[in-house]
Amino acid sequence: MHDTLAETIRVEGTRILATLIRTVGDVQLAEDAVQEAALAALGAWPVTGVPPEPRAWLTVTARRKAIDIVRRERARPGKERAGLELMEIGRSDGIVPDSVVRDDLLRLIFTCCHPALSPPTRVALALRTLCGLSPAQIGGVLLTTEVATNKRLTRARQKIAAARIPYRLPADDELPARLPAVCSVIHSLYTSGHAPMEGETAYDVDLCAEAVRLAELLHELLPDQPMPSAVLALLLLTEARRPARLDEDGHVVTLDQQDRSRWDKQAIDRGIAMLNDSLLRSGRQADAYQLQAAIAAEHARVPSYSATDWWEIVRLYELLVSIAPSTSAHLAYAVATAEADGTASGLAMLDELPPSPRWHAVRAELLARDHRYAEAAEELTRALAGPATDPERAHRERRRQVFLDLAG
Structure with a gap:
């Protein structure tokens, strides 16, 4: 019960x-x-x-x-x-407000994305109030601490009360101006489900599905805007690979080992079509969502890992980190560089980034390619000291044992 x-x-x-x-x-x-x-x-x-x-x-x-x-x-x-x-x-609860937005959750995401609040605060407030994420989860999405997130949420509520910011829907002609914040909320919601920091499962199916649903609604609301189309394309292309992320025993399967016949081809085709439409509407001046969707499309369109055009992915990541730098983008950029230009180039890029559990895990895999197994095992020991989902932790432990065995 x-x-x-x-x-x-x-x-x-x-x-x-x-x-x-x-x-x-x-x-x-x-x-x-x-x-x-x-x-x-x-x-x-x-x-x-x-x-x-x-x-x-x-x-x-x-x-x-x-x-x-x-x-x-x-x-x-x-x-x-x-x-x-x-x-x-x-x-008056039964009366539906006269607006093109008909979904309560999407309506209130627009409301929380008030321009008087800073962009990170809008995202944090919406994720907490409307998406039900904990301060720890929000901290993981925004790459900050739980304590800092709680302080940010408290200040946001105080500012809303002091400025008397109303919890109401903005006028229809004001909606496009709030698009970046709304798209950020939806993308952050998906990220928290697709790549949670901790927990028993490798991903949260319900959070991912809710993010896709909101992206669909936003695209229906503003079909001529390129950003919602790009966000939906990115989510579809990423979600298409989810069935192959775990094997029958629940073990993590890395991209190079995934059974691509399990990928959702219909979602891939639709995602690529939406990405192309988004790029045409923006005059091929790509934003961060379009670039991430383009990277996902490069992975999705080829029949095998070995057929991947890594130089094209490197080019896309170079553009991405220039307009929207982030820790995750820089790490992925380093991995792509290692694939395209060799392990030494990838390791050199990693050395310029701040260490983190994922950084240690990535460095371990690159070191192993150079047969530096003892060093690789040490890096995974450091990675295991940080937060991770249970499946990811088990994967790192298995890889660490493999490297220890190879090191003799």
Whole structure:
């Protein structure tokens, strides 16, 4: 019973929260109401059974809890007017706002991406409030710490309250200006599911599916804008390879060993077509999403790892790090360079980057190519000291043992 509730909250909780935020217009109130609804379900469902539509039950209960909270607030001095206004909002829940955006979650992502907030803060706030990620997960996406993320979220809420930034949908003519932040949120959401920092699984299927769904909605909303098309293309091309990332025993399978017959060819074809359309609409002036999608397309379009055009991938990464430098892009650039120009070139590029668990893992594989197995094992020992998912940790441990055996 508790497992059913936990699964419903995990999968549907952010959508319930998004709907309630639109209803009451207050994030803290909505979060408190959803938490109280979950506690109510824990008490009621073991007695009455799980309702046929758990999400609907939780949504209705959360709305009632919100009204109860408002009533309690009205009993406090100075809260009467605000309470009445929130009650009126609650009564208008059935009215859909007159806007081209029809999805609560997407609508509220646009809302959280207010221009008064800095870009990283917009991403952090949306991922926390609307996508349900923990501060630790957000820190992993934004390459910062959990403590720093909590401070950023606190400052964001304080700024919203002080500036009285409304949780409402911007006018339709304002939507394109918020596209970069919205695309960043959707891409970050997918990244957190595709490559989580820690956990029992190599990827979170639900988070990836939700990100793809939002990308589809955003593309439908603004089909003539190149950036949403590029984001969707990137997600489709990346998601197409997911079936081959693990073997039947749940072990990580690296790109060079993947069974490409398991890749989703339909998703690849659509992703490449959307990328081409996006490039035409932008006059072939590629942004970061288009470049990442182009890299994914290069991998997807060839029948084998050995057939990969590594020099073209190096060229694309060179462009990517020039316009959107990041640790992950620089690491991938080094790997591509090693494939195209030899191990020594790749190692030289790595030496210019700050160490991290993934950096140590990448360096281990390059050292092993030069038969420097003892050094490679040492690098994986360092990589294992950092965070990783259980499948990735097991993969690194297996590789480390292989290198130790080869080192004699």
